[in-house]
Amino acid sequence: MERIQGRIVRGIAGFYYVATERGIIECRARGKFRKDNIIPLVGDIAEVQLVNEKEGYILEILPRKNQLVRPPVANVDQAIIVFAISKPEINRVLLDKMIVVAEINKIEPVVCINKVDMEKREEVENLINVYRKIGYKAVGTSAVTGEGMEELKSYLKDKISFFAGPSGVGKSSLINLIQSNIRLKTGELSEKLGRGRHTTRSVEFLPLDFGGYVLDTPGFTALEIDIPKKELRNYFREFIEFQENCRFNSCLHVNEPDCAVTEAVDEGIIDRQRYISYLTLLREVKEKEKRRYKN
Numbered sequence: 512m513e514r515i516q517g518r519i520v521r522g523i524a525g526f527y528y529v530a531t532e533r534g535i536i537e538c539r540a541r542g543k544f545r546k547d548n549i550i551p552l553v554g555d556i557a558e559v560q561l562v563n564e565k566e567g568y569i570l571e572i573l574p575r576k577n578q579l580v581r582p583p584v585a586n587v588d589q590a591i592i593v594f595a596i597s598k599p600e601i602n603r604v605l606l607d608k609m610i611v612v613a614e615i616n617k618i619e620p621v622v623c624i625n626k627v628d629m630e631k632r633e634e635v636e637n638l639i640n641v642y643r644k645i646g647y648k649a650v651g652t653s654a655v656t657g658e659g660m661e662e663l664k665s666y667l668k669d670k671i672s673f674f675a676g677p678s679g680v681g682k683s684s685l686i687n688l689i690q691s692n693i694r695l696k697t698g699e700l701s702e703k704l705g706r707g708r709h710t711t712r713s714v715e716f717l718p719l720d721f722g723g724y725v726l727d728t729p730g731f732t733a734l735e736i737d738i739p740k741k742e743l744r745n746y747f748r749e750f751i752e753f754q755e756n757c758r759f760n761s762c763l764h765v766n767e768p769d770c771a772v773t774e775a776v777d778e779g780i781i782d783r784q785r786y787i788s789y790l791t792l793l794r795e796v797k798e799k800e801k802r803r804y805k806n
């Protein structure tokens with residue numbers, strides 16, 4: 512039988528499902544890449560040796576554009592970073608952290624504020640504007656009223672996107688609404704804790720009728736930023752035009768004299784909450800560097 516190329520769209524218990532022009536092929540991994548300790552990831556482009564019409568084995572994994580640990584996927588274009596405006600309460604530091612992690616991995620972040628049906632209209636508007644102003648795509652959505660869904664879909668078209676964000680914010684609910692044949696399990700929000708219960712478990716690319724794939728992921732709150740502290744400032748894109756004017760080249764914008772970034776914050780040009788996120792993440796990165804130094 513011949514060889515064929517395709518994309519791994521699902522992996523479960525040692526089996527990989529590869530979408531090819533011949534449909535989905537169920538594969539095991541057998542190629543030489545295993546010697547190099549490369550483990551196939553959902554999103555990988557794989558060279559498959561067919562055994563019959565429906566089965567084969569993976570011979571080779573093509574070079575990756577990017578690769579994530581959480582969720583374990585490769586070759587994604589876009590991260591739809593979902594937070595609810597309330598229930599669970601939005602966490603701006605975590606939102607900005609996820610943007611940084613996406614940028615480090617060369618994945619375009621899209622900010623999605625869900626549950627806009629609940630309350631706090633003005634807060635939603637302001638938030639969306641903060642992120643649009645600095646050049647990110649940002650959209651307010653409701654999986655209950657359908658608000659914002661057309662805009663969200665337009666961002667998903669022809670791209671490989673994964674939905675990320677804390678548990679209970681509505682990731683699976685939004686994906687279900689995007690396409691009627693997708694029926695992901697959604698969870699009840701725990702009333703007492705005000706947070707979700709990790710309804711989503713597996714990793715799978717879902718094909719969209721209008722082109723592209725979406726990937727639902729389980730909610731998470733723990734994320735690691737693995738860069739030297741002096742680099743963090745470059746992942747806050749609105750700082751860049753100002754930091755050239757700081758007195759010190761290496762200014763970290765904390766309490767250095769003549770810092771153009773803190774001045775822009777005081778003048779209201781840079782959003783203060785974004786700056787607070789930066790300081791919080793900078794502390795985290797510093798702590799991490801210290802720990803590494805000790806070990």
Ligand SMILES: Nc1nc2c(ncn2[C@@H]2O[C@H](COP(=O)(O)OP(=O)(O)OP(=O)(O)O)[C@@H](O)[C@H]2O)c(=O)[nH]1
Pocket residue numbers: 625626627628629652653654655656676677678679680681682683684685696697698699700707708709710711728729730731
């Ligand atoms: N009011 C309101 N409730 C929503 C909205 N979207 C989702 N929900 C509810 O929020 C709860 C959690 O939704 P899920 O879609 O399971 O959340 P998730 O982000 O996939 O959660 P995990 O899979 O645990 O990460 C469910 O009870 C949904 O019905 C929305 O736009 N408005």
Ligand SMILES: [Mg+2]
Pocket residue numbers: 682683684696697710711727728729730
């Ligand atoms: Mg879910």
Ligand SMILES: [Zn+2]
Pocket residue numbers: 754757758762763764765767769770771772773
């Ligand atoms: Zn500075």
